[in-house]
Amino acid sequence: MSQPTEPDDDSAPLNLASVATIDYSSEDPAHPVEHLVDEHTGPGGSYWAAAQADTTEQLVLEFDRPQSIGRLVYEVQEMERERTQEVHVEASTDAGRSYHRVVVQEYTFSPGGATLEHEDLRLELHDLTHLRLTIVPNKRGSGVASLTSLRVFA
Numbered sequence: 001m002s003q004p005t006e007p008d009d010d011s012a013p014l015n016l017a018s019v020a021t022i023d024y025s026s027e028d029p030a031h032p033v034e035h036l037v038d039e040h041t042g043p044g045g046s047y048w049a050a051a052q053a054d055t056t057e058q059l060v061l062e063f064d065r066p067q068s069i070g071r072l073v074y075e076v077q078e079m080e081r082e083r084t085q086e087v088h089v090e091a092s093t094d095a096g097r098s099y100h101r102v103v104v105q106e107y108t109f110s111p112g113g114a115t116l117e118h119e120d121l122r123l124e125l126h127d128l129t130h131l132r133l134t135i136v137p138n139k140r141g142s143g144v145a146s147l148t149s150l151r152v153f154a
């Protein structure tokens with residue numbers, strides 16, 4: 001993104017490490033989930049990756065107290081492979097008993113062209129207990145589920 005997209009009204013993202021617990025279905029020890037929420041974003045940034053290829057993975061933010069979300073930003077970098085990764089975002093307001101769909105995004109990576117996905121989603125979610133991301137790394141092609149960054153704004 002070449003244009004500044006920061007809104008005037010809301011400033012810093014939530015410090016997810018302090019307001020939520022992050023559960024995950026899989027983690028490559030070399031690319032742990034902490035890399036999702038560190039300051040190393042954008043091209044070449046540290047990233048979370050699943051431990052194995054071609055499996056659908058889940059990341060769940062469990063908030064310490066009901067949370068409103070007005071914006072969600074995430075990035076994915078894939079330099080090596082041509083593949084389509086799909087990310088389902090779902091929210092729960094009842095302690096994870098049920099989820100409703102918020103958005104589904106897919107992005108096709110190509111080593112010679114598109115290698116960095118940057119999503120910046122405006123949302124209007126209230127009283128969330130959980131936010132769940134389901135990542136399908138191989139909707140087309142083959143590869144490992146990964147995310148470079150995940151930032152949530154109130």
Ligand SMILES: [Ca+2]
Nearest residue numbers: 035040046148
């Ligand atoms: Ca990172």
